[in-house]
Amino acid sequence: MRRTDPEGHGPVRYGPPLPDDGLPVLPELAAVLSAAADRAESEPVGGGTALLEAACGYWGRRGLPTEPEHAVAGPGAPALLLALTFALGGDVLVPRPCAAWWAPYARLLGRPVFHVATPAECGGVPDPYALLETVRRVRDEGGDPRLLVLSVADDPSATVAPPEVLHETVEAASGEGLHLVSDETWRDTVHAPHDTVLVSPAEMLPEQVTVVTDLAGAHLPPGWPAAVARFPAHDAGNGLHARVLDVLTALGARVAGPVALAARYALGEPAPVTARVEAAVRLHARVAAAAHAAAVRAGALARPPQAGRHLYIDLGPLRDGLSARGVGDAQDLEDFLAARLGMPAPGGHRFGDDLGALRVRLSTGPLLAGTDEERAECVGSPAPLELPHVHRALIHLKTVFDDLRDDAQRWESPR
Secondary structure, eight states, X not given: OTTTOTTSOOTTTTOOOOOOOOSOOOHHHHHHHXXXXXXXXXXXXXXXXXXXXXXXXXXXXXXXXXXXXXXXXXXXXXXXXXXXXXXXXXXXXXXXSOOTTHHHHXXXXXXXXXXXXXXXXXXXXXXXXXXXXXXXXXXXTXXXXXXXXXOSBOTTTOOBOOHHHHHHHHHHHHHXXXXXXXEOTTGGXXXXXXXXXXOOHHHHOGGGEEEEEEGGGTTSOTTSOOEEEEOOSSHHHHHHHHHHHHHHHHHTOOOOHHHHHHHHHHHTOOHHHHHHHHHXXXXXXXXXXXXXXXXXXTTOBOOXXXXXXXXXXXXXXXXXXXXXXXXXXXXXHHHHHHHHHTSOOOBGGGGTOOTTSOEEEEESGGGGOSOHHHHHHXXXXXXXXXXXXXXXXXXXXXXXXXXXXXXXXXXXXXX
């Protein structure tokens, strides 16, 4: 009865938000927002000229030249994806697993959502052969697949898709006439930028790719909702841009005035913003690596995290010990780990994964939790893992995973 109770853990109402960075707001950003606190008006629908020009400058520095008439801004990436899904029509394809907020917007519009398996190398991008087979099957059954949502720097898997893998997927999608939405929220959080090649699908297939970036990924606190989208620069892209603006207008989806000024400042990437982003990425990379080591040492499976503030763990090898504790699926695992760790531990079913698979996404932000002074100390510390509050959190995490390993060994069937 617990699983059917509407007051229980529903897949949408209790879906996990974007992982927080666990750090104090950058003082320069706070100053911009504070100075704009008396600005009563919101931005125009789709964003004002100054905000869109800042977004174009941001994309231009990443090899994606853009004009303001091919961009929009909205109060968070979900509003933009909802508008895009409505404007494009048809059925939606997403990788399995995928960001928790992708599928609900299509279902809200009554659009079927089809999950496609990912390759062994990474998450966030469908396997090209699985994609072709899924499109064929959907069409044979009378469906109309039109939209593929993917993410090169992925939530939840925390991986970065290799360019050759991405290229094969993009080619397959192009051949089937799909429009691609590339969620690039986490592209600026790559842990080893000099060793990891990140290429946007918009560089490979500019005429069929819309880029969406939620600024909560690297530049703004999650409580300041702002996101930008970049459209293809041709007639079809202009038509999609216009339809998206219609939807945003109908929704009243405007960026709040003070937040728009903060977003414009962040997108300009002045020295304080750049320094904070780099420091936060280094910090979360270290914490994620330590958490990954603890999980793998206990016998769990996880790809090494390459981006973002999280890691995705498969506890299937520890199933025997978990079963002895009443954990039989991802919802049980979510409840169990959240209680043991004292932090959110959303199960893989939140991300479109199989309910029966014992997978979970852990975020690094809660491992930095402490007073404002302790969290601020994390940013500039040369050895953040040795700070007392972080060290305690990691020791607790390791202890929980070690206990699970010991339980699994105790209940393991004799060979």
